[in-house]
Every structure is written in structure tokens, then in C-alpha cells.
Amino acid sequence: MQFTADGHPSDELLSAYLAEAIDDPAVEAAVSAHLAACAACQEHIAQLRVITALLAELPAPALPRSFALAGEELQRLRPQPWYLRYQPVFRWASAVAAVLLVALLGIDLLAGGPAPAGAPSSTPSAAADRQAAPEAAAATPVAALSAPAEPTVAMKSAGEATPEATPVPASTPAPPAAVTAMAATPETAATAPVTGAPPEAEPATAMPSPIRLASAAAGIVLAIALALGFLLPRLAARRRQLSR
Amino acid sequence: MNAHLDPSDDALIQAVRSGELAAFNLLVERYQRNVYAVALRLLRDRYLAEDITQETFLRAYTSLDDYRGGSFRAWLLRIAHNRALDVLRSMQRRPATSLDLAGSDFRVRWSVEPVPASPVEYAMRDELRRRLEAALAMLPDDQRITVILSDVEGFSYEEIAAITGVSLGTVKSRLSRGRARLRALLAADESSRELLEGLLRQANDGPSERSSGSE
Numbered sequence: 501m502q503f504t505a506d507g508h509p510s511d512e513l514l515s516a517y518l519a520e521a522i523d524d525p526a527v528e529a530a531v532s533a534h535l536a537a538c539a540a541c542q543e544h545i546a547q548l549r550v551i552t553a554l555l556a557e558l559p560a561p562a563l564p565r566s567f568a569l570a571g572e573e574l575q576r577l578r579p580q581p582w583y584l585r586y587q588p589v590f591r592w593a594s595a596v597a598a599v600l601l602v603a604l605l606g607i608d609l610l611a612g613g614p615a616p617a618g619a620p621s622s623t624p625s626a627a628a629d630r631q632a633a634p635e636a637a638a639a640t641p642v643a644a645l646s647a648p649a650e651p652t653v654a655m656k657s658a659g660e661a662t663p664e665a666t667p668v669p670a671s672t673p674a675p676p677a678a679v680t681a682m683a684a685t686p687e688t689a690a691t692a693p694v695t696g697a698p699p700e701a702e703p704a705t706a707m708p709s710p711i712r713l714a715s716a717a718a719g720i721v722l723a724i725a726l727a728l729g730f731l732l733p734r735l736a737a738r739r740r741q742l743s744r
Numbered sequence: 745m746n747a748h749l750d751p752s753d754d755a756l757i758q759a760v761r762s763g764e765l766a767a768f769n770l771l772v773e774r775y776q777r778n779v780y781a782v783a784l785r786l787l788r789d790r791y792l793a794e795d796i797t798q799e800t801f802l803r804a805y806t807s808l809d810d811y812r813g814g815s816f817r818a819w820l821l822r823i824a825h826n827r828a829l830d831v832l833r834s835m836q837r838r839p840a841t842s843l844d845l846a847g848s849d850f851r852v853r854w855s856v857e858p859v860p861a862s863p864v865e866y867a868m869r870d871e872l873r874r875r876l877e878a879a880l881a882m883l884p885d886d887q888r889i890t891v892i893l894s895d896v897e898g899f900s901y902e903e904i905a906a907i908t909g910v911s912l913g914t915v916k917s918r919l920s921r922g923r924a925r926l927r928a929l930l931a932a933d934e935s936s937r938e939l940l941e942g943l944l945r946q947a948n949d950g951p952s953e954r955s956s957g958s959e
Contacts, residue, residue: 511924518923521916546944547927554869554876555895560777561784564794567776567801574765577806584763737762 508541509534518548583732590729597722604715611711750774753816760808768808772801775817778897779824785892786828788881796831800824818906821899825889825907832885865946872930872939879929879936887922894919 503509509517509531517535522528535541569577583590708716751759751770759767779800784793800823804811811819880888889908893899894915899907904915930936 511928512917512920515924515927516916516920519916519920521920523913543944544927546947547931547940548923550940550943550947551876551923551926551930552895554873555880555891556898557869558873558877558896561781561793563777563780564790566773567780567797568769568772569801569805571766573802574768574805577802578760578765578808580763740761 503530503534507534508538511544514541514544515548518545518552581736583728583736587729587733590725594722594725594729597718597725601715601718601722604711604718608709608711608715754813757808757811757816760805768805771804771816775820776801778817779820782821782892782897783824783828785880785896786825786889787831792831796824796827799827803827815903815906818899818903821893821903821907822909829885829889865943868939868943868946872936872943875930875933875936875939876926879926879933882929883922883925887918887925890915890918891922891926895923 502513513522513527513531516522517528517531522531535545751767753771753774756767756771776797780793780797783796783800784790787793787796800820803823804820880891883891886908890904893904893907894901901912901915905912908915910918930940
């Protein structure tokens with residue numbers, strides 16, 4: 501980029517002048533001074549202007565087609581981690597497990613709740629039931645809160661379960677033996693084939709009731725599904741953000 | 745071109761990264777014209793340009809995690825630019841010999857034809873544009889790419905520096921050299937020079953022409 505031997509600025513220098521891309525102010529001033537006096541260089545600059553104007557109005561090509569990626573391609577080229585691919589499954593599982601857990605605890609409460617403290621035949625199991633009751637009460641809101649996929653169902657079943665369970669002891673001073681027998685029946689049915697012992701001989705505490713077992717299973721499933729469906733994706737996303 | 749209500753590029757990229765894969769197609773729709781136009785001007789072949797545009801978006805999609813802020817458009821064009829350079833280098837270049845013949849095999853459909861000012865001026869501009877297009881094809885690749893990105897497609901110097909991976913000063917000097925060379929090519933061609941001079945005379949006589957440097 502300099503003046504040619506015959507004193508005119510080079511084409512490149514004129515072009516740079518037009519683009520205001522001359523770094524040296526002295527050179528820029530020299531070009532400017534030369535331009536004011538030289539008709540040939542004015543013509544060059546004018547031609548450069550026409551050329552840049554023409555370049556700007558070169559027609560844009562028509563798009564031959566859309567280059568959007570097909571849905572199947574989007575999936576294949578950017579494989580999701582397994583916990584994201586199965587996220588809907590985990591979320592549904594957590595909702596179902598929450599509902600199941602609440603229902604089971606409600607049934608358990610209904611079956612074991614009315615046994616009075618004084619009843620000698622069922623003291624251990626009734627005590628255990630009374631212990632379970634607050635647990636159930638405590639578990640319900642937790643389950644309802646931590647399953648945002650289906651909070652309404654969880655809440656609804658919790659609401660259904662509690663009023664059913666509470667009126668029983670108040671309204672029916674019925675023989676507690678009948679109630680405990682009811683609760684005991686499935687227990688004994690389950691244990692009978694194993695032990696072969698008469699139902700009365702088997703204490704209720706030796707083996708947890710199937711409802712308890714089912715509740716525990718539902719609770720474990722709920723915890724795992726919540727961890728995989730909600731906690732893990734969030735932790736992974738945060739970790740990715742931090743590493744970036 | 746894109747409305748102000750549309751989600752930003754970064755918001756869409758974030759959506760793709762967090763599993764909302766279809767958001768990527770909004771980015772495709774936003775920039776496919778840019779990518780295709782540049783690829784077509786660089787390669788002067790419809791089908792190659794189509795391939796490169798497709799490849800660019802596929803590559804951008806699979807390596808989206810490598811994008812680290814800045815102009816997404818420039819990042820995208822950088823992928824297209826690098827790919828187009830590979831193809832150009834591997835292609836057997838047939839150097840054009842005259843502005844009459846060069847570009848005769850360059851037939852594409854153009855979407856927007858500028859409205860003619862006057863029939864005579866329109867015919868002159870049209871013919872000169874054709875010759876300019878041919879002259880453009882005769883520039884060295886680095887100058888051609890810079891002139892196309894700057895003067896034809898309207899990218900900023902900063903974007904061009906990011907796309908081509910050179911300094912701002914290099915962009916400016918390539919642009920100056922490219923324009924100077926274009927002018928020299930047209931001036932050296934008899935009929936092109938006459939058209940250019942004719943257009944300038946018309947511009948001086950009529951009010952229609954305005955000076956338009958870059959920026």
C-alpha cells in the first residue's frame with residue numbers, strides 16, 4: 501500500500517482510503533490531498549464506489565429447500581443420556597408410587613387405627629400402628645410435594661384417605677377384636693403356609709403385614725424414581741454449566 | 745429479518761443443550777439463507793452449496809457444545825467457510841480467461857431481482873453485474889471470500905475476522921486488495937470499462953446515484 505512511481509496512490513491504497521482502513525493518518529492525509537488535485541484518481545475512486553454498490557445489490561440466491569433437520573436426525577445425532585431419555589418414565593413412576601404409597605398408608609391406618617391401647621390381644625401391632633400413623637401423616641405432604649408431575653392426584657388420595665381413617669375410632673366403639681382380626685387375617689393367611697402354625701399362635705409382630713411390605717416397596721420405588729427423574733438431571737445440568 | 749420477539753440465539757442454544765432438540769431448527773431457519781448464499785458464491789455450484797449448507801448445520805448441531813458465546817452467525821459461517829475452503833482446494837480450479845466466458849456455467853435461480861431504474865441503466869447495471877460476478881470469480885480465494893462476506897453479504901469486519909480466522913487488519917487489507925483488483929479487472933476489459941464509465945456518466949448527470957462506501 502503506497503504511492504506508485506508516477507506519484508499516484510496505488511489502487512489498493514485508494515481502496516483502503518475508501519474503506520477508511522488506512523492506519524497512518526499522514527498517509528491518509530496525503531491520499532486526500534492527492535485526490536483533490538488528480539482527476540484520474542477521482543475517477544478511480546468513483547469506479548470503486550460503483551463496484552461496491554453493485555456488489556451490495558447482487559441478487560440473493562433462492563433457497564433450494566429447507567435445511568431443517570428431521571426429528572429422527574435430531575435424536576440420532578445428539579444422543580441423550582439415559583436418565584433424560586427415560587425421564588418421562590421416572591416421573592410417571594414417581595407419581596404412581598406416591599399415589600400407591602398414600603393409598604397403602606391410608607388403608608393401613610384404617611385397618612390398625614381403631615385398636616384401643618388396652619386391648620391385650622393386639623398390643624404390639626396396635627402400638628406399631630400408632631407409630632405408623634404420624635409417619636403416614638408426615639409422609640403424605642412430602643410425597644405430594646416431591647411429585648410435581650402429579651401433585652393433584654397425590655393430594656386428592658391423601659384427602660380421601662384421612663377422613664375415612666379418622667371417623668372409624670370415634671363412631672365405632674365396636675369390639676376391637678373384630679377390627680384386629682380383620683387386620684390379622686391377611687397376615688395369617690400369608691404366614692400360615694410357611695409356618696403351618698395356627699393363626700392365634702403367630703404374633704402379629706413377627707412378620708410385617710403385606711400392606712407394610714407394599715408400602716415400603718412403594719416408598720423405595722418413589723425415592724428411586726424421584727432421584728432419577730428429578731434430582732439427577734438437575735445435578736447433571738448444573739455440573740455441565742459449571743464445567744463450561 | 746428476524747423479529748424482536750423471537751428468542752435470542754443463546755436462548756435457543758441453551759434450549760437445545762437442555763434437551764429441547766427441535767429448537768435447533770429455529771436457528772436453521774434463521775441462518776440458512778446466509779449460509780447457502782455464502783456457500784453458493786464461494787463455490788458457484790448449486791449442488792455443492794446445498795451439500796455444504798446441509799453439512800454445516802449437521803456439524804453445528806453435533807458440536808454445539810463447542811460454541812462458546814460470541815456471534816453464533818459468525819460461528820456458523822466459520823464452519824461453512826472452512827468446509828467450502830476444503831472443497832475449493834480439492835476441486836480442480838478452472839481459471840476463467842475472459843469476463844465474457846467466465847461465469848457462463850454459473851446458472852442459479854435468483855430470488856430478488858432489483859427493480860430497474862430506467863431500462864437503459866438497468867440493462868447496463870445488469871450486464872456489469874454479470875461481469876462483476878465473473879471478475880469476482882477470478883480473485884484469489886482469500887480476497888474473494890472477504891469481498892463476498894463484506895460487500896455482498898454485509899458482514900461486519902469483526903464478524904469476517906471471526907469467520908475467516910484472521911486479524912481485523914488482515915480483513916481490511918484483503919478487502920482493499922480485492923476491491924482494487926476487481927476494479928483493475930473491469931477496467932482492463934474493454935466492454936466492462938465502457939459500462940462502468942457509462943454508469944458513472946449517468947450517475948453524474950442524474951440524481952439516482954449516491955456515493956456508497958462501506959460502513
